[in-house]
Amino acid sequence: MTRTNVVIGDHSFMPPRLHQPPPDAVVRALVRAGVSMPTALAMEWYKAVEILELLRNERLASQPLSAPAARDTI
Numbered sequence: 001m002t003r004t005n006v007v008i009g010d011h012s013f014m015p016p017r018l019h020q021p022p023p024d025a026v027v028r029a030l031v032r033a034g035v036s037m038p039t040a041l042a043m044e045w046y047k048a049v050e051i052l053e054l055l056r057n058e059r060l061a062s063q064p065l066s067a068p069a070a071r072d073t074i
Contacts, residue, residue, distance in 0.1 A: 023050035030055075 021027065022045040030040040030048060033055045040048065 007044060020045060 018040075021041045022030075022066060026045070026048050027037070027040045029052055030043075031037055033052070035051070043051070
């Protein structure tokens with residue numbers, strides 16, 4: 001779908017794009033992460049994916065590093 005300029009009087013502008021919510025899988029993941037359903041649905045899809053990645057990275061960063069298991073020690 002292509003966007004065309006709208007002309008009103010002497011002014012020409014591009015109408016705003018219609019909001020497209022994120023894919024269902026991304027919305028479900030955001031809700032599981034604690035984001036409310038209305039907030040998840042109101043996000044643009046690219047921002048929803050970005051926030052989901054940030055939440056995942058934060059969760060991974062907050063996990064303590066485990067010490068490697070000692071093998072075949074005397």
